[in-house]
Amino acid sequence: MTDALEVDGLSGGYDDYDVVSNIGLTVGASERVGLFGPNGHGKTTILNAISATLARRRGTVRFFGQPVDRARPQAIVAAGLIHVPQANTVFPDMEIQETLELAAWTPRARAARAENLDRVLALFPRLAERRRQLARTLSGGERQMLSIGVGLMCAPRMLMLDEPTLGLSPKLKDELAQAIATISAGGIPILVVEQDVAFVLSLVDRMYFVNHGAITREIGRRDAVDHDEIMAMYFGAGATA
Amino acid sequence: MTLDALATVLVSGLVMGSVYALMASGLSLVWSTLGIFNFAHGALMTLGAYLAWTLAGSGVLGLPPWIAMLVAVALVAAVGVLLERLLIRPFYGHRAMLLVTVMTTLAATVFLSKGIQLVWGPRLKELPALAPGNVSILGTSISAQEALIVGVAPIVLGALWAFLRFSSTGRGIRAVGQNPQAAQLIGIDVPRLFAIAFALAAALAALTGILIGSVRLVTPSLGDEPLIKALIIVIFGGLGSMAGTIWAAYLIGLAEALLVFTIGIYWAPSTLFLLLILVLVLRPQGLMGKVVR
Numbered sequence: 001m002t003d004a005l006e007v008d009g010l011s012g013g014y015d016d017y018d019v020v021s022n023i024g025l026t027v028g029a030s031e032r033v034g035l036f037g038p039n040g041h042g043k044t045t046i047l048n049a050i051s052a053t054l055a056r057r058r059g060t061v062r063f064f065g066q067p068v069d070r071a072r073p074q075a076i077v078a079a080g081l082i083h084v085p086q087a088n089t090v091f092p093d094m095e096i097q098e099t100l101e102l103a104a105w106t107p108r109a110r111a112a113r114a115e116n117l118d119r120v121l122a123l124f125p126r127l128a129e130r131r132r133q134l135a136r137t138l139s140g141g142e143r144q145m146l147s148i149g150v151g152l153m154c155a156p157r158m159l160m161l162d163e164p165t166l167g168l169s170p171k172l173k174d175e176l177a178q179a180i181a182t183i184s185a186g187g188i189p190i191l192v193v194e195q196d197v198a199f200v201l202s203l204v205d206r207m208y209f210v211n212h213g214a215i216t217r218e219i220g221r222r223d224a225v226d227h228d229e230i231m232a233m234y235f236g237a238g239a240t241a
Numbered sequence: 242m243t244l245d246a247l248a249t250v251l252v253s254g255l256v257m258g259s260v261y262a263l264m265a266s267g268l269s270l271v272w273s274t275l276g277i278f279n280f281a282h283g284a285l286m287t288l289g290a291y292l293a294w295t296l297a298g299s300g301v302l303g304l305p306p307w308i309a310m311l312v313a314v315a316l317v318a319a320v321g322v323l324l325e326r327l328l329i330r331p332f333y334g335h336r337a338m339l340l341v342t343v344m345t346t347l348a349a350t351v352f353l354s355k356g357i358q359l360v361w362g363p364r365l366k367e368l369p370a371l372a373p374g375n376v377s378i379l380g381t382s383i384s385a386q387e388a389l390i391v392g393v394a395p396i397v398l399g400a401l402w403a404f405l406r407f408s409s410t411g412r413g414i415r416a417v418g419q420n421p422q423a424a425q426l427i428g429i430d431v432p433r434l435f436a437i438a439f440a441l442a443a444a445l446a447a448l449t450g451i452l453i454g455s456v457r458l459v460t461p462s463l464g465d466e467p468l469i470k471a472l473i474i475v476i477f478g479g480l481g482s483m484a485g486t487i488w489a490a491y492l493i494g495l496a497e498a499l500l501v502f503t504i505g506i507y508w509a510p511s512t513l514f515l516l517l518i519l520v521l522v523l524r525p526q527g528l529m530g531k532v533v534r
């Protein structure tokens with residue numbers, strides 16, 4: 001079976017310098033994969049390069065076998081590779097329900113709009129209670145739910161989530177992790193960026209460590225990684241917590 | 242103030258307010274969607290009026306006035322698409338997009354005005370009235386043409402509101418205005434919707450130009466003063482708020498009529514300006530504005 005996502009030799013950045021270089025990663029057809037690493041080391045940039053929202057990029061990206069590295073962002077969305085961005089306020093002056101309906105923009109998504117809306121509202125009952133509320137008045141947790149809901153309304157064949165639990169309380173984190181697990185159990189492969197190692201380990205089958213714009217390590221669920229080793233990855237060898 | 246005088250002020254304020262609301266709505270749409278001020282808005286108004294003149298009875302083609310108006314509006318919308326492509330699209334994502342497009346849209350104004358003078362010459366043109374004769378409202382007699390403007394404005398603005406609120410293209414336009422990155426990530430072709438919004442604004446400019454031209458005369462400077470007025474109205478109403486723009490337009494129209502009646506045409510404009518500045522000192526975000534994006 002072809003992988004959902006195959007990335008090879010992907011480099012890119014802003015203005016005239018590269019932020020990430022020679023990224024290679026794969027996500028299997030129903031796999032959950034994590035990207036973790038310190039702040040500012042290029043995790044978001046990698047997702048931007050894949051979703052073509054980064055102007056300066058090169059390398060190959062295949063989505064279910066089809067090359068998409070030259071495609072425009074809207075074509076990538078139409079193909080079903082959906083990027084849910086970091087700390088996004090979506091559309092501040094739109095109501096929740098309006099936002100979700102709008103998100104079913106591509107023809108494929110529009111065809112499944114009613115059914116996906118039911119799914120999203122069932123997954124996040126809190127959004128259902130607040131259909132008529134403006135996005136900018138939502139709490140941080142509700143905003144994250146809306147962002148993920150928007151991603152689901154796009155009729156994803158794969159989701160890329162950028163720090164979906166950033167700044168949330170442990171309780172909300174668990175709630176969102178549950179939701180992500182449900183989505184993934186529905187057969188949608190997921191690439192998720194997270195800072196919190198323990199959290200990401202509970203969520204994924206496999207993860208990549210991003211350091212200074214490169215992938216320096218791949219860790220499987222069964223690889224025993226202890227706390228000290230993670231600390232060493234973050235702060236350099238010799239550091240302990 | 243007598244009741245009669247009050248009616249006169251009210252009616253003339255409504256006429257002005259309607260024109261202001263129509264011309265400012267397009268400018269407001271471009272601001273809240275593309276985040277720029279379109280300084281060519283006034284020139285597009287003038288262009289619309291001249292095209293309608295050429296197409297209508299008094300011009301060369303002799304179309305019925307209503308048809309001429311609609312064709313002229315459509316042609317100016319097409320010019321809008323062209324302007325967006327040539328003068329604005331190259332600067333999307335540019336650090337100084339707001340300033341660069343001040344320059345490019347001002348350049349468009351110069352080109353359009355000179356072009357208009359070359360094609361149509363300096364002589365004044367008279368547009369055939371869409372509605373001839375006079376009518377009496379609240380005991381005040383105004384031309385049927387002015388009454389038409391008062392009636393058309395809410396219909397057009399209502400249609401614009403419904404389009405932005407309920408149609409999927411309209412919702413998309415609001416989405417790209419609020420967050421272009423997020424819009425791109427749900428599969429919206431952002432530049433395409435920018436172009437549609439710009440064309441729609443150009444069509445509104447043309448419509449306003451034609452309506453103004455049909456109560457006054459068509460001159461090469463027809464859109465100059467309305468452009469300034471429209472800018473003031475959009476800022477006063479609150480940047481990014483279409484509802485604010487429309488409230489501001491009617492409010493300013495009525496205030497102006499009242500000032501003209503009470504202190505005369507000579508002092509009315511400067512007094513109005515002072516009042517607006519005073520309000521903006523107290524409420525820098527305008528009537529219904531959001532904090533600067």
Ligand SMILES: Nc1ncnc2c1ncn2[C@@H]1O[C@H](COP(=O)(O)OP(=O)(O)OP(=O)(O)O)[C@@H](O)[C@H]1O
Nearest residue numbers: 014015019038039040041042043044045046086195
């Ligand atoms: N739009 C931009 N223009 C210029 N530089 C940028 C831009 N966005 C990010 N960068 C730079 O690129 C580098 C990588 O940023 P990126 O956002 O990819 O990191 P990240 O790993 O996602 O960090 P975080 O965990 O804080 O979200 C940083 O040095 C950042 O300053």
Ligand SMILES: [Mg+2]
Nearest residue numbers: 043044045086
């Ligand atoms: Mg990031």
